[in-house]
Amino acid sequence: MGLFGLFGKKDAQNPPGDKQAPRPRSPASPPPDTEQQRQRNHRATDTARKIDAIESEMSSEFVPTHLLTGNSQAAPEPGQPGNALPDLANSTDMLLGADLRGAGLEVNASQAAPVLEEAAILFANEQDAVAEQMLRMAIADNANSADGGAEAWLMLFDLYQATARQTDFEHLSIDYARRFETSPPAWRKTAAVAAGGRTLPSVAFAGKLDAGIIKLVERVQKIADEHQALRLEFGRVTEVAPVGCGLLLRLLKKLQNHDVSITGANDLAARIRAIIEIGRRDETEAPWLLLLEILRLQNREHEFEETSIDYCITFEVSPPPFVAPVHRSGAQPGEPESAASGSAFLMPAVVDNRTEQLLAAIDGHALLHDPLVLDCSRLDRVDFSAAGQLMMGLAPLARSGKTIEMHDVSRLIVALFSMIGLADIARIVPRRH
Template sequence: MRISVGLFSIFKKTDAPATTQPAPGDDDEAARMAANSELERQQQQARQREIARATAMKIDAIESAMTFDIFNEPEPAWGSQRAARPARPKAAAHADGGPDTQAQADIPTTLLLRDDDLPQLAVAAETAPVVEEIAILYANGQAAVAEQLLNASLAEANGDRTVWWMLFDLYQVDGQRDRFDNLSIDYASTFETSPPPWNAPAALAAASPGWAGLTPTEAFAGTLDAHIAAQLDRLRLAAADSPLLRLEFSRVTAVEPGGCALLLDTLRKLQAQQRELILVGADGLAALIRDGIAIGRRDDTEAPWLLLLELLQLLNREKEFEETGMDYCVTFEVSPPSFVAPHKVATATAQRPSASVSAAPDRFMLPPQLEGQLGPLLGQIQHYADQYQTLVFDCSRLTRIDYACANQLHASLLQLGKKIEFRDVNHLVTALLRLLGYADIARIYPHKY
């Protein structure tokens, strides 16, 4: 009743005497005012309901983000997790009675990888059945049906992003850029976060479709200076026998012009030789170089500027390349290099650095597709297993593995009795591996979105 009085009090004429009698026609005016007041009350209620729905959606988004943070933690450095274990042997002690942390740091990497460090599954219970069905369809080559089912499942995901990630991967594998961009808009609207970047593996898969094996890797750390010459020499020698090379920059903390010149020369030569490159932490290195240069300031050499432009080109950041090129032109009063789209270059997420773990584990690169019988690949894997206690399979180029082949690989790996990791797996393949029990014998790390 107080609410009604409050609403109608708005229309009272405070300057009229309390005893004034209503004039003829005032009844109609009062009726219109009452109708308008009721309409306003209904509109207010509708606005409140809309606000309540928006608030509920915001809460759901926050909860989804919290769930995402829990289940999509950054990929740890290889072997860096060291969970407590019952009856663990006592560590050596310092003279002051404290634990010998250096002795712990010297433990071989393979001893730090344990089965109790297996990653958590990221698929919500309510979406697991449809995820498994889609994984089987895709594995059997029915990508179109898998796409339809994924699109139909988006509305029922209830905050679980697995089906979104699977659809993103499907579009990238098939090279469907327009559909990927449309999905990105819906993803950003639904989760209020940036969508995944386009990084289709199709070109890389076509570059060397049948190649598999150990990936020659060079990890750069500390200051990028003239001392990297030996590493670059090893890289050039490895390029003679391998079509694929991996360069890691995630632990570089400073750059000097001499090191920039050496790395620039090597990158240009590898590109000229049509070598396929996997760059880890290249964006971080580009940011580090940018922090050390300034428009209009001429240093002893142009090498940092030119290396920055080379990295932006390899990262396929054309707009940023053009802007930096103009700054370079103003600074040195010369024409900047022209942008050329990168050829056979992939990027990978930088791992969290760890003082006790090698930054360049030896990885076995799997081919773009595994179908039918594994054939010679099993022999290569066996040779790899004979050399290492922990097997790390790089799946960054693996787009699909069929159901029968996945079962055959599982049986072969089970017989090896080794510690196994699958890194940078797309989410379609991840779902199949988990369905077939790979999580019981290996650690599976899907690539990050």
């Protein structure tokens, strides 16, 4: 008899009078039709419906705020960013003082055109389609100008690079070469490097794993459409919630035929274990099933089977079978990655609005290095509010006399940093295309 042959479905009852539990640590099962059970089933249905509602919005550019927060009030219109975005640029003097302004921005113009600034804000808020439209309009409007709207071209290249749209990047390259009669920017392979020397497109999850990860889930799916192998980073996840577990579980199930390499899996598994308990039936099985999937992707069969037994005891259902993961790329799941590269601090692919751990790591690196060099070669996107938090976190270092440099910065992020005043405390070096 197989390992799980002893565990039947929920409708498989023990013979009358047989009081032996599957394992000594299993608590007694509650009566089937108690009010507590009915409430639990209702919560489980609500959780599943919430996950379905969030996923149904993934074809949109971003998920409406009321789905993420439960607030019935509609999100503000994209054309009204002032309602939600703080006036960070005006706070620079207060943060730094006049004596620290003017660190410099190594670009042709320190202030981008208003339309380019607005495109940068839209991109920071993951409204990629609108940002792309504005950049294309800027290119068309400046077709006969002295520089041909070159900055808009470069920002559009960076948008396609950040969103893993290599086909669109190559089509733009043809138009660029025809317009400027020079070589176009090259597609950059800035993602994580696998053991075999191949590069893997990478997406980093951070902060709380909840409904807010839907934007990252959509980004992973877009990458998976063009790449068979990819990498997911969970080292900066600090907390998990059932809805987030359900969304990530569905994503991983859709990637069953992909070569998925993961880092920070041990930390993620620990976060999941912290919210589950053997014998306690929560509103959804998603955290348990996600934990099993993480163990499967790490090829940890023994721990998978042990956890499967606990899952059986808790929910009285058969667990999913163990299927060895696909690893054609040669990457090692769970392989740690250092944030520091030589004397430079390697910035993550995405900086969201939970910057505490990132700023703490930068502060630690700054204690040992002067100047403080932030390598932004793989930094694709900075959330608008996170840009302000980053500036406020770096301001004390600047006030203490530390020289701060940011190298290889995307043109979209350069425009954002310039607008909020970060260029006043750090030397920002754009990417050389």
